[in-house]
Amino acid sequence: MSTTTLSAYLAQNQAANPALTTLLEAIAAVSQDISAAVHKGALGGVLGSAETENVQGETQKKLDIIANDMLLEALARTGVVAGMASEELDDCSPVPGQADKPYLVLFDPLDGSSNIDVNVSIGTIFSVLNNPGTGEITNASFLQNGRKQVAAGYVVYGPQTSLVLTLGQGVCAFTLDREAGQYVMTTESMQVPADTKEFAINMSNQRHWYPPVQQYIAELLAGKTGVREKDFNMRWIASMVADVHRVLTRGGIFMYPKDLRDPNKPGKLRLMYEANPMSFLIEQAGGQSYDAATRIMDIEPTDLHQRCAVMLGSANEVERVARYHAG
Ligand code: P6P
Numbered sequence: 397m398s399t400t401t402l403s404a405y406l407a408q409n410q411a412a413n414p415a416l417t418t419l420l421e422a423i424a425a426v427s428q429d430i431s432a433a434v435h436k437g438a439l440g441g442v443l444g445s446a447e448t449e450n451v452q453g454e455t456q457k458k459l460d461i462i463a464n465d466m467l468l469e470a471l472a473r474t475g476v477v478a479g480m481a482s483e484e485l486d487d488c489s490p491v492p493g494q495a496d497k498p499y500l501v502l503f504d505p506l507d508g509s510s511n512i513d514v515n516v517s518i519g520t521i522f523s524v525l526n527n528p529g530t531g532e533i534t535n536a537s538f539l540q541n542g543r544k545q546v547a548a549g550y551v552v553y554g555p556q557t558s559l560v561l562t563l564g565q566g567v568c569a570f571t572l573d574r575e576a577g578q579y580v581m582t583t584e585s586m587q588v589p590a591d592t593k594e595f596a597i598n599m600s601n602q603r604h605w606y607p608p609v610q611q612y613i614a615e616l617l618a619g620k621t622g623v624r625e626k627d628f629n630m631r632w633i634a635s636m637v638a639d640v641h642r643v644l645t646r647g648g649i650f651m652y653p654k655d656l657r658d659p660n661k662p663g664k665l666r667l668m669y670e671a672n673p674m675s676f677l678i679e680q681a682g683g684q685s686y687d688a689a690t691r692i693m694d695i696e697p698t699d700l701h702q703r704c705a706v707m708l709g710s711a712n713e714v715e716r717v718a719r720y721h722a723g
Contacts, residue, residue, distance in 0.1 A: 402579040404478035411563035415476040426470035427551040465504035479533035500668040508635025517586040519637025523673040542693030548673035562680040588683035589647035592710040604655035608720035629644035663705035684714035688721040
């Protein structure tokens, strides 16, 4: 059994310089507090709605706000973060007096929070960018494409609390040892198999999909009797962190496509703090991540909260769907 802790991994990994190590250790530490609050659930009086809305127009859960505040406070204290952006905040949050510090952090503090009240896995997603060094930190400081990410990861609060991380040299997974109060490496190198029999999509939107997605999913549903000549299985947890963790662990394709409900809306998921960090992880694990026919990490952002379509996971499946869109 591995005894490599997150701290030891960061100390050994040359991509993790001291400032980045400080940042990631802070995320790991605060995620333990978020995990404790999540796992306390109703006993902690933290379930239910906060009776407020975020910039997305979504009703905020109490835990959304608690997790957001914890991350803002923990990262501001590190002395290496110049500013933060969050799904829960309209604009970025510059750290006073720290505009020259090396890093920017974007996060979705508690993704999938609609699952909180029904005890289904949720998670924190984070993305680390270099401070562009152009003076005052504004929303524009964060508008860097996904290839510019220095590190990315998530913490999934499920049967185990696991932290999955990439520094651009592969993907490793750590499991929280609550008694010891530390993360221990449990997977040294996560790999997404190129092929899969498992797809994840919200089938209730089927009548709204564009033809390439209609064709692709129809072929999967036809199974052995159709052109794919094999049966497929479906999963949809409605918690991106949990669905992506399954894809990183055993393969699959996760899809949230653009659809006809609002042709001006490129998709539901957010580019900067959901699609980009997850795409970095998936590509580092040998998978692919497209919005339709374009690699997500090549999208040049124009807004902190812009949305995009997402199709990520097993390379051969994602490339097939991208071909259907291109064709
Ligand atoms: P739907 C959670 O609200 C989220 O942002 C992702 O975590 C998840 O994959 C998706 O939305 C679920 O969306 O439309 O199926 O509820």
